[in-house]
Amino acid sequence: MQSTMTLSDGVRDVTDAEVAAYQQNGWTALRGLVDPKVVATLLQRLKSRMGDQAEIDMVPKGEKTPRPPTAKKLFTFYDNPAEDDEAIHDFAYSRGIGRVLSRCAGSKVRAYNNVCYVKMPVAREGGKTPWHQDWPYYPFDRMGSLTIWIALVDVPAEMGTMRFVNGSHLWGPQGRIIHRTDGKDTMDILPDYLRERVEISPPLNLKAGDATVHNDMTIHSAPVNATDLPRWVFSVVAFPADTLFTGCPQRRTDDLGLAINQPLDHPRFPILPT
Numbered sequence: 001m002q003s004t005m006t007l008s009d010g011v012r013d014v015t016d017a018e019v020a021a022y023q024q025n026g027w028t029a030l031r032g033l034v035d036p037k038v039v040a041t042l043l044q045r046l047k048s049r050m051g052d053q054a055e056i057d058m059v060p061k062g063e064k065t066p067r068p069p070t071a072k073k074l075f076t077f078y079d080n081p082a083e084d085d086e087a088i089h090d091f092a093y094s095r096g097i098g099r100v101l102s103r104c105a106g107s108k109v110r111a112y113n114n115v116c117y118v119k120m121p122v123a124r125e126g127g128k129t130p131w132h133q134d135w136p137y138y139p140f141d142r143m144g145s146l147t148i149w150i151a152l153v154d155v156p157a158e159m160g161t162m163r164f165v166n167g168s169h170l171w172g173p174q175g176r177i178i179h180r181t182d183g184k185d186t187m188d189i190l191p192d193y194l195r196e197r198v199e200i201s202p203p204l205n206l207k208a209g210d211a212t213v214h215n216d217m218t219i220h221s222a223p224v225n226a227t228d229l230p231r232w233v234f235s236v237v238a239f240p241a242d243t244l245f246t247g248c249p250q251r252r253t254d255d256l257g258l259a260i261n262q263p264l265d266h267p268r269f270p271i272l273p274t
């Protein structure tokens with residue numbers, strides 16, 4: 001893809017303290033991470049495809065795993081907008097994003113996917129994001145993948161910023177919950193000895209351009225959007241470059257011809273520059 005814009009310089013470096021917080025708590029907040037001009041470009045590009053009020057849900061084509069009907073209410077969703085838009089592509093695969101994610105992960109990382117999550121106001125059928133971990137859905141032989149979640153508008157806590165269970169990235173996998181039909185989430189199914197240790201991060205008030213980074217084992221959720229404006233967020237997921245493919249069925253890796261027990265060395269998952 002030809003590049004028309006260079007947005008990577010619009011991302012600041014992470015500090016040692018931010019990296020240490022990520023490694024200790026399983027998440028970190030990065031204030032003022034992305035330049036406002038870059039944020040405005042990303043938002044404008046996403047709105048041009050999803051509509052000003054995110055009326056158009058860009059659900060992944062060929063979704064293989066059926067979801068309960070309530071699941072779609074969590075977000076209006078655009079899966080992998082970087083595949084369709086050059087400016088978003090340049091940003092998602094930039095050195096700036098690569099540096100942040102590699103420093104937190106402690107190794108080179110490969111890009112996995114990118115998503116725009118618009119959480120609609122509760123008055124427009126928006127729901128809460130249930131407590132969950134990300135790793136149980138991934139075909140990776142180890143933990144350590146991570147998500148950078150960037151606010152594209154000011155996101156006060158009541159609009160649905162994420163909450164994290166501090167230190168839960170060290171508790172191991174606690175199961176899949178997204179497809180459950182009994183409404184239970186990870187917090188409900190934790191064994192008592194872990195539930196007693198739950199310490200939830202404080203509500204975050206984020207400005208446009210602020211971000212959080214969380215580990216794939218960190219238990220996290222987001223409350224409903226109690227404002228009357230849509231919550232616009234862009235996220236990039238990456239994983240340690242040496243991670244091996246387990247062969248676990250997953251729509252992002254099925255049909256790519258990946259070899260089990262080998263690194264995910266495929267053009268879809270490039271090593272991010274640092």
Ligand SMILES: O=C(O)CCC(=O)C(=O)O
Nearest residue numbers: 117129134147149222235
């Ligand atoms: O945006 C949200 O409410 C949740 C996003 C999430 O769960 C994630 O990025 O792992």
